[in-house]
Structures are given as C-alpha cells and as structure tokens.
Amino acid sequence: MNIRFYNARILTMNGNCDLTEGELWTKDERIAYVGPAKDSENIAWDREIDCQGNVLMPGFKNAHTHSGMTAMRSYADDMPLQEWLNTKIFPLEAKMTEQDNYDLTQLAILEYLTTGVTSIFDMYLSPKDIAQACIDMGMRCVLVSGLNKFGPAVEEMENRYNKLNNMHPLITYMMGVHAEYTCDKKLLEEVSRLIHKYEAPVFAHMSETRLETVECVERYGMTPPQFFDSLGLFDFGGGGYHCVYFNEEDMDLFVKKGLYAVTNPGSNTKLASGIAPIGRFLEKGMQVAIGTDGPSSNNCLDMFREMFLVTGLAKLLQKDASAVDAHEVLKMATVNGAHAMGLKDADVLAEGKLADIIMIDLHQPNMQPLNNITKNIVYSGSKQNVKMTMINGRILYYNGEFLNGVDAERIYAKANEIIARLSAE
C-alpha cells in the first residue's frame, strides 16, 4: 500500500516544532519519504491525499490508560480516589469478564482514534483481550502489567511477557506493578528478580496522592520511587504514572536513572489528587510524557484536554504564565510518550519510521488565524481538529468516520449492556 500525502504542512517533531511544507509518503507500515514536493510519477500510488495545507504530525501517545474502564464513565463521579476505587470500581471489576474487557477496550479505541492517539500504554485486566481488541481494530498498544497482591502471580507476568511480546507487530508487553500500596515488599522483590533476568524496565502508579506517599514513607522510610529503586526495580529504566507528590530527591532519581514521569492532569484534577510540578520536572531535566488515565476517572480520553492542562496547571502552580511552553507539551504528547513506551520507531516523522500519523485540520475557526500553528494545537486545538488518524500505515479514521471495519453502534450497545449487568445487584 503506497499512500502519498501532498500539499501538507509537516510537523516532524524531529528536534523542534518547526513546520515545513511538502509531502509525506508511506509504504505499507513505514514512512517512505518526508520532504519538499518531488517527482513521484514512477510510483504506483494506491491513494493520493491532498492535505489542503493541513498539518501532518506524529500521532499522540497516550502514555497511561486503563481502556477497559469505559463502562464506568460517569458511573461514579465526584468522589475521592480511595473511596471511589474501593466502593465503586473494584466491586464492578470483580464481575468483569474477559469478553467485557475486549468489548470495552474497543469502545476506548474508537475514542482514541477521534483524538489522534496512535499508541496506548494500557494497564488493565486480562491483557490478552486488550491486545486482541487492539489487533482487531488496528491500534498500537504497549501493555503493562498491573501486578498486585490480589491478582495473578509473578509467574503469570513472566508468561505474558514472553507470549504477548510475540503475539503481533502492534503489540508489546512491559513488566509493571499496580502501585506500592497494592503490593507487599516480598512481591516487589520477586518482580525485581524477574526484571533483572530480562533486563526489563518497570512502570507503576507512583505518588499519585498525598496519602499514598505519606503511607509509603511510614511503611518503609522512603517515598515510592526511592523504595522502588532500593529494590533494584529501576535498574533497567521505566518510570511512574501520575508522579504528583515528587520531592527533589525523587526527581534527581528519575533524572539519574533516565526514568519517565507520565503525567495525568485530567484525572488528577477530577479526583482532586493535586498538580504535578511539571515545570520543576523540566528544570531538572526529567523526561515527561502524558496520559489520560482511565475513562472512569477523567472521564474522557482526549489528548487535547490533557495538553492544555499540562501547561495550564503548571502556569497556575507556578503563578507564571510563561511556565511550560506549549512546544514542550507537544514533545511530551508525541516523542516522549513514544520513548517511554519503548516505541523508538513511532516517535517522529522521518523516512523509515512507523507510519503513525495524524492530520490536524486548520480549516476550522479555532485554528485561525495561523499566527502560530503549534501553539494553536496546544492552546486552542480540539479533537474536532483531528481529520485523520493513521496507525501502522492504515487510515483508521478520516473526516469523522471510522474506517477500521467496526460497527460503532454495536460497540456502544455492548458497553451499555455490560454496565447494566455489572451494576445490577
């Protein structure tokens, strides 16, 4: 499949946020050319797309989500994190089947496509079903284990690691644990032995709430990241989700070990968890990526909301309107997300990279005038501006239509059936 995009503004994200005018060609799942318009008469194009001056850029990387939680969107709002988890979420999840998880992940994938997400970093129940939903719908997915003391043992994580990493080109699997507060020390030590065997990075929810952080210090005399590091869990990289209550030593550790802080401002806002000190992270030289968290705590999977919040909340926290430039945010939402997820070939637009590309529609009032297109994307952009989402060389969403062969209405109906069953007494 050879596709030619012409008459485009191209934001490669390769080094800076400059836009250039030109063409982008794909061949199967890879980018074959990015640059000025040039002769292509000798190529048999399967499709030629006039971009009408719109922007082509790398797709957004949603670097922390729990896709299967779509069932619980607006099911229990306006509650603190622990109460919400214990009284509302966990009881429903206990009844959720593997088929439910497959169907609910499909609903999330539809939403990802509308907001230009081309890869997800997904921690949820029954990862093989998440993987199958992604394969069936064309989504690139990095699964991460949410190991904890209530679920499957470490051996199962190892099995999944070996099995799911060889399942399909769209799927990879990373080791991880749910969080310090849902694992005991012995379990984390077993995980450490395993990741040393495979030299694998580890991700986990980390310092999301003040309570979690305080209790970890009470238990171990260390903050969650320092406790993880003391067990050797960060010897091969990885990082944390949320990272709201990081102190200077936590940041130094993340810099030293090259770890990724994945920020989730929508969820942290809605659950009143707090504001992560992103400006300070950047000053220290930390690597930051962005995730939506699950659709039950956010409640949407919209990278535009997250991007605005990353910079906006930093401005409020620092009382400084110049905090966290929009260009840094774009980098977090694309390049840094890809690197956090180990997707080295899905980070920027360049020859040989994976064709995970979105088109941003500038022919809409919120993107005009064109004083600064990249700032428009972060400050006034919306998922409505996502004209196309291409993953692995396949156009899955174009002009508001899903092209991946799924029946959206059937998926909506399924989600409603599932929540009715799960929430029945």
Next chain:
Amino acid sequence: MNIRFYNARILTMNGNCDLTEGELWTKDERIAYVGPAKDSENIAWDREIDCQGNVLMPGFKNAHTHSGMTAMRSYADDMPLQEWLNTKIFPLEAKMTEQDNYDLTQLAILEYLTTGVTSIFDMYLSPKDIAQACIDMGMRCVLVSGLNKFGPAVEEMENRYNKLNNMHPLITYMMGVHAEYTCDKKLLEEVSRLIHKYEAPVFAHMSETRLETVECVERYGMTPPQFFDSLGLFDFGGGGYHCVYFNEEDMDLFVKKGLYAVTNPGSNTKLASGIAPIGRFLEKGMQVAIGTDGPSSNNCLDMFREMFLVTGLAKLLQKDASAVDAHEVLKMATVNGAHAMGLKDADVLAEGKLADIIMIDLHQPNMQPLNNITKNIVYSGSKQNVKMTMINGRILYYNGEFLNGVDAERIYAKANEIIARLSAE
C-alpha cells in the same frame, strides 16, 4: 417556519438536570411545544428532524468574551496579563479598524457555533460592528460597554445604549466599564449618574489578578466590588467578570445585591491569574455564570473546556473531588448565563421561550455508555458532540456545516490578512 424535533432526549434545564424523552417544536423564533410525542398531523412542518435519541438542551451562554480578539490568537502567548496587554495587545488594538472588528467577530461567531454557544456577552471595540456581524450571522449578542479613561466618553455610552438597544431583536446593549484600574473615580461617578437615570445594571472586569485587587485597596481602601458599590454602581444589579480574588465581604455584597460573578477559568489558567473560589461562591448562594474570555488569552472559545475547568479547578482548590457538582456547572453555562445577560426568554426549554437550542450527539464514543448523560456532557463532552446550534429558531450549524450563508474560508483569509497588517512594523 415550523420545525419539529422528534425522538429526542430533552434537557430543559427548568429546575433540574433531568432528561425526558419526547419532542420539541419551534414556530419562528420561539419554542411552541416541549413534551411527550403527540399528534401533530394538523401542522404544516417546514422541517422534521429525527434526533435519534440525541439531547436537545438550551444553548450555552458565553457570558464574557471579546470576540474581535481572534486576530491575536496565538500571537503572544506565555506572558503575564499586564505585560501581555501593554506590550502586545493594546498597540495592535490601536490600529484596528471598525471593519477589522466586524471581520474578526465573524470568525469568533463561527467558533461559537461549533461549541453550541447561542448568546455572547461581548465587551470590545466599536460595538455597532460587533452587533452588525452578529445580525448578519444570526448570533444573539448582549453588548456591554468597556468604558475607560482612554476611550469614548460617557455621553457616547448613553448614545449607544439608546441606539443599539433598538437596533435588532438579536441585540441588546448594557452599560459597563472596562475595570477599576482603567477608570478614574470621576469617570465612575459619571457612570453611576447615568445608570441611575436608566436604572441599569453594570458589569466590569473585577478582581481578575491579585495586583489589580491590591492596587485598588491601596487607592481607595476598598476592594474593586466594594469600591464600585460605594459609588452606587451596583444599585440596579450587574456583576463582575473573572472575580478571582474575592474575599468574604465581596461575596456577601454579590449575594445581597443579586450580582453575577462570571468565571473565566481558561483565561485565568493560561494567564496564571489564579483560581476563583467557585465552591465558596455556591456555598454563599452567589449566582455564577461562565465565559471564555477573549480568544487571545484563552485561546479558544470552547464552553466544554470551560465547564470542565470550572468544576476541575474547584476540586483542586478545595482538595475535594466532590466540589462543584457537574449539574451546577451546566446551570451556570446555560440558565445563569442567560439571566446575567438579561436574556430572560433564552434560559430554558419551555413553550414561549426563544428557540436557542443545541443538539448534543450521543452517538460518539466519548458519550458512551449512557450512565449519566449530563455528567458525560460536563466531564467527557467536547465541541465535537455539538451536532446542531439553533439561534432564534434558525439552524445555523448542523453536522459540522455552517448554514448561515457565510463563506468560512473567506473569513479565515480575512483574519490572516488583518493580523499581518496590524503586526507589521
């Protein structure tokens, strides 16, 4: 013109946030019926619309904006308010012509339609041109004077008050001043005499930044709202825009006088001005409405972003995930906005009310499942869910198309020409 909407979920906003299934009929600019499906065979329908189970609700009221500032979207970001105004905005505005203001307001109107805004409360240069742009495009507009010591005198405000209030059914004009810090006391006293003559309410930017508030106290020994009240400016109602730095006495004053606080969380976030204590406002019984502020400080005109921020920032400020329920936010964005703007007939969906109606598309992944539709609107809704915007009985936007006879591309081109000219040395 008789239009019948059937197979709808109707959110009247008349008293609560309950949805009912049924029909809504319009006759010319008014709502003729809201209720269960009933026989309508004797009516000659000009159009019958199957809502497919989607939501009909009152359009959003953007209760504070400066539409003509679209030229400066992403022109100068990441700067503090005063520096941004003095070095970037004011020099450009000095060069702006009346025709520019007309053209730039048209660009803003396109954006309002995409986000379901059916009335705007607009304070900007040359109000007759704002009015003309709104009339030509079918937008309902309440103009408000931005009187200050650098612009036209009080007599001109009186002329405009009498002239523009009789210009067109879509247009009303309110007295107002830009802010305490751009008016001297003598000028405000003249305004007070005038509003007493007409028994008119007054609106102004108020307590937007800490600096503004502190300086007012230094000058007059009173906060901005107390100073305004001491001059009799609130004797006939009105209110303030922003209201970030309100103390308990300011809130008591607003409650006692029935004044409206119009909150602008997007702008207050991007300019790092601060977080208005909305939860406390509600506890005190204050009336709160929502505005986007201008597209140069926000940078978009998206009521969905504002709604999420109103409740989200309150949750962060109060460290309480239950702060400011989504239903309160929906009321602010519709009913309260209409009342603040004096639009008593454009507040709820009921027989005899003005047909300012939007349709929210539930057939999209971010609105599924339907656990709680009104919470979905606030927490996961997006302008992409705005399927229709009707103002004064005319459908101006439907399925992503502008139906008000304007050429959007021509308006975009104009906006780019204008900013190029204004920013040229």
